[in-house]
Amino acid sequence: MIDNKLSSLNNIKIILVEPSHNGNVGSTARAMLNMGLTRLCLVNPKNEVNDEALALASHATDIIKNIEIASTLKDALEDIDYVIGTSARVRRVSLPIEPIEVAAKECVKRIYSKQKVAILFGRERTGLFNEELLMSNIHAYIPTNEGYTSLNLAQAVQLVSYEIYKSYLSDMQQNCVPEYNYLHKKATINENQKFYDFLEESMISSGFLDSDNPGYVMDKIKRLFQRSELESQEINILRGFLNSMRDKK
C-alpha cells in the first residue's frame, strides 16, 4: 500500500510509550498509513495488542502485524539517529521546542540525509516523563486552544504524520493536487466577449434591457461571469439555452 516514492518514510518510527488502549493503537496505525508511515513501536504497552486494535486499524493491519514491542524506551531508540519528543506542556527542563510543522520539516531533512528518526508520544493521561523527553533532540508541540490542549493520542499522531507527509511531498517538489484539473478548457477572452455581446443582444431583444442604456445591468452580469471564469463548454450550454428560448418566441 506504500508507493515506492514514499519509501524513505520507512526511516521514520512512531513510538508510543506505555499506551493503555488498544483502540488508540489501531487508530494510530490507520492515521499513519493515511500519511505513508508504516513503522510503529510500542514501549511497554499496558495491554497486549488485540482484535480491537486490528479493527480500528481498518486497512492498516500490516502495521499492527509488524508492530515492534520494546520493553524500554532505550531499547526502542537503539537504531535511531534523531529523536523528536512531543509535549503539550512547558517543562522544567525543556529542549528547543518547535511547532510540529517545523519539527516535521526537520524530520524530513534528516531522512533525506539517510538518518533514522523516531517520534515519541507519551501516555494517554500523563504524556512523557522528563527523563524520556530528555532522550529527544528537540521537542515538538501541537498548537491548540489554550482552554483545552489535551488531544486524543491517535489524533496527535494524525497531525504529526500529516505535517511530515506534507513536508515530504513539498520536498519531492511534487504537486500534491490530485491528478485532474477542475477547470476544463477555459474560455478565451474573445469567447467571453462574444458571449457577452450575444447576451446583451438577447436582453435587449426580449425587452429586458433598454437598448439606449444597457450599461449598469450588463456590467453586473459581466462581473458575475468574470468571477466564475467561464469555460468554453459552459458558454456553449448558456448559448444553447438562450437560443432555445429565442426560437420558442
Place this chain on the structure above:
Amino acid sequence: MIDNKLSSLNNIKIILVEPSHNGNVGSTARAMLNMGLTRLCLVNPKNEVNDEALALASHATDIIKNIEIASTLKDALEDIDYVIGTSARVRRVSLPIEPIEVAAKECVKRIYSKQKVAILFGRERTGLFNEELLMSNIHAYIPTNEGYTSLNLAQAVQLVSYEIYKSYLSDMQQNCVPEYNYLHKKATINENQKFYDFLEESMISSGFLDSDNPGYVMDKIKRLFQRSELESQEINILRGFLNSMRDKK
C-alpha cells in the same frame, strides 16, 4: 473553555452529513474544541446522539449538548454565507479544489469579514453525494498516501480544524487583515436553490433540457454559479431576464 480572542471561530460550523457512529460524533467534538471550534451540526444522523458520543467527547461535552440537528443539508446551510465541501475523490463535476491548508486560509479570511462558513464532511463510507458537493463554493482535500486515502471521519475533522486554527493564529499575529467587502449581499442557500429550480424549469419548458434527464447539464450550470457566489441582486437580474424571455413567447 473558549478564550475571547477565539470568539470569531464561532462563525464556523462543522457539518457532518448522515454520520453513522456516535463514537465519531464524540471524537469530532473533542477534535474541534482542541482547535477552538464549537459549532457542530449533524444532518439526518443515523442514530440518536447518546452516551458514547459524550464519553468520546471528553471535555467537549458542551459541544454535544448544543449540537444542531438538521433534517436536510439545505436546512443546515440556512444561515451560512460560504460553504467548503471536503472530498477525497475525483468528481465528475468538480468545483475549484484546494488542499485544506489553502481552504483553511480562505475560511479564516471569510470569518474576518463577518461571513459565516460551513465545512461539510460526508458519510463514513460514501462521503458526500454530488448534489451535496454542488452546494459548496469550493472543495477541499486532505493530502494523503495515494495507496490509502480513506481517513477516519474524526481524524479528517481534526486535520481541517487544525489548519483553520493555525491560520487563525497567524492572522491574529499579523493583527490587520483587510476586510474584503467586494461581495454585496450574498444570496442565501435558499435563494440559490430556488433560482436553480426556476432555471431548470425554464430550460425544460423552452425545450433545451429533456425533463427526464436534466442531470448533467444542470450540474454544470450549478457548478458555474456556485463558483461565482451569487448575490441576491444578481439572482433578481437573471430571473427578470428569464421572465422577460418567457413572456415574449
